[in-house]
Amino acid sequence: MGKKRNIIVGQSGGPTSVINSSLAGVYKTAKERGFHKVYGMLHGIEGLLDEMYVDLSTQIHSDMDIELLKRTPSAFLGSCRYKLPDIHENPAFYEKIFAILDKLDIEVFIYIGGNDSMDTIKKLSDYAIVKGHGQKFLGVPKTIDNDLALTDHTPGFGSAAKYIATSTKEVIRDAMGLSYRRKTITIMECMGRNAGWLTGSTALARTEDCCGPDLIYLPEIPFDIDKFLKKCKDLIQKKPSIVIAVSEGIRVPDGRYVCQLSGGSDYVDAFGHKQLAGTADYLAGFLAGELGCKTRSVELSTLQRSASHVASRVDINEAFMVGGAAVKAADEGDTGKMVVIDRVSDDPYMSAAGIYDVHKIANNEKTVPRSWVNKDGSYVTQEFVNYVEPLIQGDYQPFMVNGLPQHLVLKR
Ligand code: F6P
Numbered sequence: 001m002g003k004k005r006n007i008i009v010g011q012s013g014g015p016t017s018v019i020n021s022s023l024a025g026v027y028k029t030a031k032e033r034g035f036h037k038v039y040g041m042l043h044g045i046e047g048l049l050d051e052m053y054v055d056l057s058t059q060i061h062s063d064m065d066i067e068l069l070k071r072t073p074s075a076f077l078g079s080c081r082y083k084l085p086d087i088h089e090n091p092a093f094y095e096k097i098f099a100i101l102d103k104l105d106i107e108v109f110i111y112i113g114g115n116d117s118m119d120t121i122k123k124l125s126d127y128a129i130v131k132g133h134g135q136k137f138l139g140v141p142k143t144i145d146n147d148l149a150l151t152d153h154t155p156g157f158g159s160a161a162k163y164i165a166t167s168t169k170e171v172i173r174d175a176m177g178l179s180y181r182r183k184t185i186t187i188m189e190c191m192g193r194n195a196g197w198l199t200g201s202t203a204l205a206r207t208e209d210c211c212g213p214d215l216i217y218l219p220e221i222p223f224d225i226d227k228f229l230k231k232c233k234d235l236i237q238k239k240p241s242i243v244i245a246v247s248e249g250i251r252v253p254d255g256r257y258v259c260q261l262s263g264g265s266d267y268v269d270a271f272g273h274k275q276l277a278g279t280a281d282y283l284a285g286f287l288a289g290e291l292g293c294k295t296r297s298v299e300l301s302t303l304q305r306s307a308s309h310v311a312s313r314v315d316i317n318e319a320f321m322v323g324g325a326a327v328k329a330a331d332e333g334d335t336g337k338m339v340v341i342d343r344v345s346d347d348p349y350m351s352a353a354g355i356y357d358v359h360k361i362a363n364n365e366k367t368v369p370r371s372w373v374n375k376d377g378s379y380v381t382q383e384f385v386n387y388v389e390p391l392i393q394g395d396y397q398p399f400m401v402n403g404l405p406q407h408l409v410l411k412r
Helices: 021-032 043-051 063-070 089-101 117-130 159-178 197-207 225-239 280-292 313-331 382-392
Strands: 006-011 038-039 053-054 108-114 135-142 184-190 215-217 241-246 293-301 337-346 348-357
Touching: 006 021, 006 043, 006 225, 021 038, 021 063, 021 108, 021 313, 043 089, 043 108, 043 117, 053 293, 063 313, 089 108, 089 117, 108 117, 117 135, 117 215, 135 313, 159 184, 159 197, 159 241, 159 293, 159 313, 159 382, 184 197, 184 280, 197 215, 197 382, 215 225, 225 241, 225 280, 241 280, 280 293, 313 337, 313 348, 313 382
Parallel strands: 006 038, 006 108, 108 135, 135 337, 184 241, 184 293, 215 241
Antiparallel strands: 038 053, 337 348
């Protein structure tokens, strides 16, 4: 009997509300293309090193389960932030991984992740080529940050942008209702360490029934706290309530994160990324002290990447598409590549899956172009809004049970 054609898939990095739709796309396409077993790594490559994996057919029993998985936020299989050593530094590490892959008769290895996770695909595919291993290694894009190079956008971003724009509208309404006798300043904080795609998406709240945020600060532009104070002072004299959106990653000109100005956490992950939080809180305290008005901070935190109840239909469908496209590409002989999303047209919005060399994507960050931010760095332009708008369209209704959304949960 010939070698079994098995696939293994893992999830890595910060989760999104549609990362499991990509997993569902991998599973469904693998089964349709006749792969024998589809294994899921538990907690990505870190778990695989401890031989932690499941046969996904023990978890997904029907088309209904596939639909539930598409609507389940966070990493179904568990995620990790694990940096692989360089090949020459630790060959034993690679021998161990390939021994596990050989034991499981793995023909295709798929990793759903962001730019750090694509480093894993790059290193494993390089090693396989150098050592003559036959496995194929494919990346599936994922990140709410939308900072992956060579893809028009990343799955996860559209749904996070939709949640952020929706919440911005709701926060603005709340602030307006309360500001009758007391001036209030509300500061909203969005994720996206070095890329302001998520924070800029608050501008989508500017609609016929909402004025949108008053100011938007992205991490791409150095943050001038004196100019910021002056702008807030001018605005709050004219309006009873102002709402400001800031990225968790804004920095003062000397390079320090704003959230570090009051201390903050020293935690750093395997890729050297500092944990960022507390920017809005710091600025709310600062403005209260300087302007003597009521201030409030709203940190969207993990809500923005797990709000699958308000996911975008476009996003869920594209996440599913790229999962399937990775299986197809590997089955047709590709390796060391990542699937990308190409924008085919804007009106009507259409996209298609493409494929790119992962070496050009791993460890790169795509930031918001300077021309999509206004001159003084306090708002995004209409081009920015036009780019994001198609990605938040449509709904994917959750399956509600007893008033709450139902999720598919791993059974161990
Ligand atoms: O990787 C995406 C992301 O959501 C970033 O926007 C954010 O800075 C980071 O993850 C937070 O990571 P963690 O949940 O590991 O603290």
